[in-house]
Amino acid sequence: MPTTTYAHFRDVPESAWAAWPSFSPAEIACRGTGAIKINTEAMDMLQSLRNRLGKPLIVLSAYRSPAHNKAVGGAPASKHMDGTAFDIAMANHDPVAFEAAARKAGFLGFGFYPRSGFMHIDLGPAREWGERFPARATAFAPEVPPAREVLADSRTLKGSGAAGVATIGAAGVEVAQQILGETQSAILPLVPYLDTLVL
The missing domain is CATH 1.20.5 (Single alpha-helices involved in coiled-coils or other helix-helix interfaces)
Incomplete structure (x- = not known):
């Protein structure tokens, strides 16, 4: 999988980011250092997922430098360090619909964190962990008239x-x-x- 690393997200040329218009390098960069590792396959899948859902994705964590991954208690072999994992807030998504769309987009690894309100998705291998989000009694985010x-x-x-x-x-x-x-x-x-x- 082709990857490109930059010391800071501000170093990413606009031309290198054109394929992912729904996101910015700052959203994908390491929260601790500002560095970014761009995995084109992972970013293509993330953009495909955004297109399928038709609403914004709030990226809480994407790439993590090894030092930042250790500082936040990430797994020693976390996919975040490869730039192939994303933690997405469920504040504006129905978790069931989000998971189905993520699977169709090609994501294989799923971590469920209902208490923290986010879902981890990555390129694989295929596996899942955590407690699934509780079912919602009503349809998610009903349309409210102005x-x-x-x-x-x-x-x-x-x-x-x-x-x-x-x-x-x-x-x-x-x-x-x-x-x-x-x-x-x-x-x-x-x-x-x-x-x-x-x-």
Whole structure:
């Protein structure tokens, strides 16, 4: 498998990265050193997976230098050190659909980390470990109409006279609270990883 290593992700020429438009070298680089090892087969699979899913992949860990891999407690022969493994947050994905798409894209190694909210995928050999994500009671990420549509359809706004006008404020606050709550539930699982990003 062809690989290219750069001392820092900022050294990667744009022409060398053109095949993977959904990602940046910074996302794939070592979080500890900024170095990057580009495995073209692995990156092609990652881009294929992104295309299949049709939504962003939040890459928590990709390439790791041997020193950084040791520092974070990675396996001694971790595929991350080869640039052939990715840890992807499940905050915006249904784990079952994600795993199926990853298998179709050609990934063979799977590690499940529901408590930390991510799934490890790599080029193989074929194996899996960890406790699978619990089944979701409802479909993942139901489409929510924009706030203005929710307000426009509310009985409060359709009311006439002073009663309708007097309660618009309460309806607006309720919708705003709902939207903020949904946003917070999507962001909170990512907070522990924000401090580890190297830019």
